[in-house]
Amino acid sequence: MRQAVFIGGNPEDEPDLGALMKHIADGDERAFGQLYESVAGPVFGIVRAVVRDVAQSEEVTQEVLVEVWRHVADYRPERGSVMNWVLTVAHRRAVDRVRSVVASTAREERVAARERLPEFDVTQAEVEARQEREDVVRCLRTLTQLQRESITLAYYQGLTYREVAERLSASLGTVKTRMRDGLIRLRDCLGVTT
Template sequence: MRQAVFIGGIPAGEPDLPALMKRVTDGDQQAFSQLYDAVSGPAFGIVRAVLRDTAQSEEVTQEVLVEVWRHADRYRPERGTVLTWVLTMAHRRAVDRVRSVTAASAREEVVALRERMPAFDVTEAEVETRLEREEVRRCLRSLTEVQRESITLAYYEGLTYREVAQRLSASLGTVKTRMRDGLIRLRNCLGGLA
């Protein structure tokens, strides 16, 4: 078993991340390259554990490391190690990606559902029509026999006033009066439907 050799509290062969961060803050690209090599593996591991998709994990890890380059000055040593700072950003970015994908998926489901829905509720329309028919039938039963008969022949069988008069062997004026009075009673009975 190999024992780690420490130089100034840092394992030999391991980069001094705080020193690298200081240099990255100053825009040192070589320091960033070394920092990248040191933290990209653990960052990818954290992101992969959250996302489970290799391609997305690679993308998010790259985004995190670009953020480290651009915002290295935001690192505060008193709040934790460089690795902890990077891994915290990686975890947050991975969780944000999950939320974003979940929200996009939910939006797509809503859009798909709206596209499958009819412009109006067919069942509701059928129920309303049935209720209106029942109300009309009830109101028709409230008419006198001669009024109901005249209106039924005109509106349900499509006969003209003259044809209704001939069918009922009544004068045209009598049929018109019966229908006028019957329609007034229907309108009053139906109330909100008229």
């Protein structure tokens, strides 16, 4: 079993992070435990400053430390200290988390907006339909009784010209004339152009 590598050899002193990294690269879990104890606080601090949410900061801190364990071979001492490398990883992870949360929130808001908005204005459609019905009823009142009966039987009850003629005891030609004249008057009353 390896001994912890401490600066000056005194267990009360801070460990030599560079030496710990070499042991961690060899799979030494105790060395990683010491590194963890040394860097977890600063990592959490930098992550918390970026992410702000405590629970997510704790989660990202764990992700960073797992990444350090898995990618210890990526550390290059000539590029800077172990602490700087770990904190750079932490900052990058924290920024990635914030971007992910922002993108996710934006997606959710777009989906929610699409689900909330009807494809057309339901209220406006209902008002227009009601107005059209009222206009038709008003214009039907301007027709003669015979025209109104013929159109009502044909269009609202679905009867054929022959069935309307039988129901009204009128000839087929008379019913067709009444309906044609009544429809022309309705068209004019409603302002429909052909």
